[in-house]
Amino acid sequence: MHNNSLIKLLRSFSPKEISDFKEFLNSPYFNKKKSVIDLFVYIKKYYPDFTDNALSKKNMHENLFPGKVYNDSNFRVLIHNLHELAKKFITYNDFGNNRIEFDFRQFLGLMSKKQFGYLDKLINKLTGDLENAKIIAEEYNFYRFRLKYENIFFLAESHVGQFENFLDKADFEKVFYYLSSYYYLKSMRLYINVLNLQLIYNKKFNTDHFIKMVSLIDKNIFKDNPVTEIYYCIIELFNQGEEEKYYFRIKEILKHLKDSLHFDDLCEIYINLTNYCNRKITSGITMFKNEKFELYKEENELKLYVVNGFMHPVYYKNLVILALSLDEYEWVKEFIVTYKNDLPDESKNNIYMYCMALYEFDMKQFEKSLEFLSKIKYDELYLKYDSKILQLMIYYETGAEESLISSLEAYRHFLSNNKLLPENKKELYTNFYKFFNKLFIYRSKQNKFELERLKLSINNDIKIYNKDWIIRKIDELI
Numbered sequence: 148m149h150n151n152s153l154i155k156l157l158r159s160f161s162p163k164e165i166s167d168f169k170e171f172l173n174s175p176y177f178n179k180k181k182s183v184i185d186l187f188v189y190i191k192k193y194y195p196d197f198t199d200n201a202l203s204k205k206n207m208h209e210n211l212f213p214g215k216v217y218n219d220s221n222f223r224v225l226i227h228n229l230h231e232l233a234k235k236f237i238t239y240n241d242f243g244n245n246r247i248e249f250d251f252r253q254f255l256g257l258m259s260k261k262q263f264g265y266l267d268k269l270i271n272k273l274t275g276d277l278e279n280a281k282i283i284a285e286e287y288n289f290y291r292f293r294l295k296y297e298n299i300f301f302l303a304e305s306h307v308g309q310f311e312n313f314l315d316k317a318d319f320e321k322v323f324y325y326l327s328s329y330y331y332l333k334s335m336r337l338y339i340n341v342l343n344l345q346l347i348y349n350k351k352f353n354t355d356h357f358i359k360m361v362s363l364i365d366k367n368i369f370k371d372n373p374v375t376e377i378y379y380c381i382i383e384l385f386n387q388g389e390e391e392k393y394y395f396r397i398k399e400i401l402k403h404l405k406d407s408l409h410f411d412d413l414c415e416i417y418i419n420l421t422n423y424c425n426r427k428i429t430s431g432i433t434m435f436k437n438e439k440f441e442l443y444k445e446e447n448e449l450k451l452y453v454v455n456g457f458m459h460p461v462y463y464k465n466l467v468i469l470a471l472s473l474d475e476y477e478w479v480k481e482f483i484v485t486y487k488n489d490l491p492d493e494s495k496n497n498i499y500m501y502c503m504a505l506y507e508f509d510m511k512q513f514e515k516s517l518e519f520l521s522k523i524k525y526d527e528l529y530l531k532y533d534s535k536i537l538q539l540m541i542y543y544e545t546g547a548e549e550s551l552i553s554s555l556e557a558y559r560h561f562l563s564n565n566k567l568l569p570e571n572k573k574e575l576y577t578n579f580y581k582f583f584n585k586l587f588i589y590r591s592k593q594n595k596f597e598l599e600r601l602k603l604s605i606n607n608d609i610k611i612y613n614k615d616w617i618i619r620k621i622d623e624l625i
Contacts, residue, residue: 153230154197156237157190164240165194171236183229185211190229247276247290254297263305270298283409284374285332292325327365328372334360335378339419342385346426373400374408377416384423394423394438405449414451417442440469447486458489460498464533467502471509472615480506497523501530504537513541528567532576535561536612539583543620555584571610579612586617590624598625 160168169191171177172184189207193199200206204226208217243249254269277290299317338357345352361382369376377400380393397420405413424439443466452458463486470479483506487499504519520538525531535558542551562576582605589597602621605611 151226153226153233154190154202156230156233158195158197160194162194164236165191167240168233168236171239172232177235178232180228182211182225183232186225186229247273247280247282250276251290251293251297254301258297258301258304261304263301266301266305270294270301281409283411284372285329285336288325288329288332288372292322292329295322295325324368328368328375331360331364331368331375332378335375335382336415339378339381339415342382343419343422373404374412376400381416381419384419390423394420405445410451413449417446417451436469436473440473440475443469447482452489457491458486460490460494463490463498464502467505471505476506476509494527497525497527497530501534501537504534508537508541508544511544513545516541528565529572531561536576536579540613540616543583543587551587555580555587574610575612578610579617582611582617586620590620593624595625 157165169184169187172187178184186207189210190197190202193202201210204219204222205217208215208222242252250269250273254266254273257266257269273290273294277287277294280287280290282290295318299319299322302316334357338354338361341352341354341357344350361379364375364379369379377397380397383393384390397416401416408416421439421442424435424442427435428439446452452462467479467483470482483499483502487495490498500519500523504516504523507513507516507519516537520534520541523530523534525534535554539551539554539558542548542554559580562573562580568576582601585597585601589601598621602618602625605614605618605621611617
């Protein structure tokens with residue numbers, strides 16, 4: 148019972164939701180079965196973990212129905228009823244919390260009953276609520292379209308036989324404007340996701356409809372709807388050629404607009420700007436490292452890194468690596484310490500220790516770096532790889548050849564035995580081993596000719612973990 152669908156759902160409830168759900172069950176409008184209430188009251192005692200053995204079906208039945216013979220089919224029905232009510236509660240709760248949607252449904256209900264006296268006030272209320280609402284751009288345009296659309300029907304219904312009295316108030320142009328704005332935004336966001344998926348998974352999707360849609364966008368809409376222009380520009384970032392101008396156009400719009408944009412829109416925009424910088428950096432245009440760093444700092448100021456209340460460990464680590472590559476040592480040390488507590492509890496210490504090890508390595512404090520590495524509990528796959536590679540680099544820098552040879556062999560076995568790595572990641576880590584091993588051998592032999600050839604090979608192969616560091620080490624030997 149610990150992991151059945153009902154328990155998984157109740158485990159996701161907040162304390163307030165658990166309390167509200169009890170009231171929901173006690174309402175005869177929603178539930179008329181006392182046994183369902185009794186079952187929930189019994190289960191609720193074990194919130195939030197629900198791991199006690201008392202939650203077996205037979206134990207629950209014995210407590211709820213003492214003296215009665217256990218019937219599995221009947222008890223399953225009882226559990227099913229409670230589960231269905233829990234799902235219904237979520238639906239009602241979500242609906243009730245969305246005041247704009249609630250008012251729209253109220254509007255339609257009153258329209259169906261021809262209660263025109265209150266509808267004019269309700270339209271004014273919805274208009275004000277939309278202007279003050281914190282919702283993403285596509286939803287704003289969708290609700291504005293609905294408001295203008297339903298208002299036309301309200302005017303027609305309340306002026307039957309007197310159409311000439313409301314025609315001046317029927318704003319058909321705005322209906323089309325908000326509908327097309329919503330369509331463009333929704334379609335472009337979907338198209339952007341498709342374009343990103345094609346890059347990440349090397350899979351081709353049919354995008355003919357999207358391409359046609361983008362070609363038909365009326366650019367005049369950009370003046371009054373700058374978010375639409377931003378998403379249009381993001382799509383152009385995927386088209387090689389003059390895409391840089393679209394990147395800087397987005398940044399220009401953001402200067403004047405970012406304080407008024409919804410959090411989710413900003414997240415989407417900054418993610419795509421950062422991804423674009425990654426593509427430019429990978430192609431060898433290093434100036435975009437600075438661009439990416441500035442984007443990260445802006446994200447920090449806007450707290451766009453918050454996911455479920457925390458900073459994602461990958462974001463934290465990537466920002467540290469980027470800042471170190473730009474020699475932003477004072478900034479990165481402050482960042483590592485300041486934002487440590489924004490990390491999820493389960494990964495906080497490990498990621499902090501690894502990032503401090505990276506910092507001390509760049510400071511050439513190799514013993515301190517090793518000390519931080521020794522404190523990491525390796526319960527995450529990529530952290531194991533990254534830490535082993537950093538350890539190899541430390542042994543190389545300190546000339547600890549015996550430790551290096553031993554660790555290099557251990558890394559090779561670890562790499563070959565691990566079946567969980569996706570191919571693109573495995574290529575990065577395998578290439579690091581291959582080129583690092585050659586670097587070590589050629590350094591020992593002081594073979595400058597082979598080192599030159601090695602550097603040429605690395606420059607031709609861009610899929611290498613810590614490529615810049617390996618090239619730096621080669622340059623030191625040539």
